[in-house]
Amino acid sequence: MRIGRLDDGGVTRLTLHGELDLDTGDLVEEQVTGALRDRPESLVLDLEGLTFCDSAGIDVLLLSREAVRRAGARFRVTRPRGIVLRSLEVTGLLEILTSDREPAGGRP
Known part of the structure; x- marks a missing residue:
């Protein structure tokens, strides 16, 4: 897993490369936590x-x-593709994760 970071104004973009699973999840959580220390308006x-x-x-x-929203910032996932896109679709999470709006009826 490689993670790139780009800060552009109030938006922090973390680009994930490789596999996101039990072995690499901690790295993503660390990068998200680190990005939130800089108080972005939005994390992508x-x-x-x-x-x-x-x-x-x-x-x-x-x-x-959840961590990003608790910090008062917007969160959004962009450009899932292939098996990752399919996994988000079949779990019903694609719209929730790709929208920075609060879902109807509150948080999932």
Whole structure:
């Protein structure tokens, strides 16, 4: 797992490359926590380079979303593709993670 970071104004973008699973989830959580120390208005996780995401990885995405929202920032996942896109679709999480709006009925 490689993670790139780009800060542009109030937006921090973390680009994930490789596999997001039980072995690499801690690295993503560390990067999200580090990014939040700089108090961005919005944090974006770019998943275009992610080639695999298991249930532990999905949990990391949801926990990241919660951490960012608790910090008062917006959160959004962008550009999932392939098996990662399919995993988010079948779990019903694609719209929740790719929108920075609060879902109807409150948080999932």
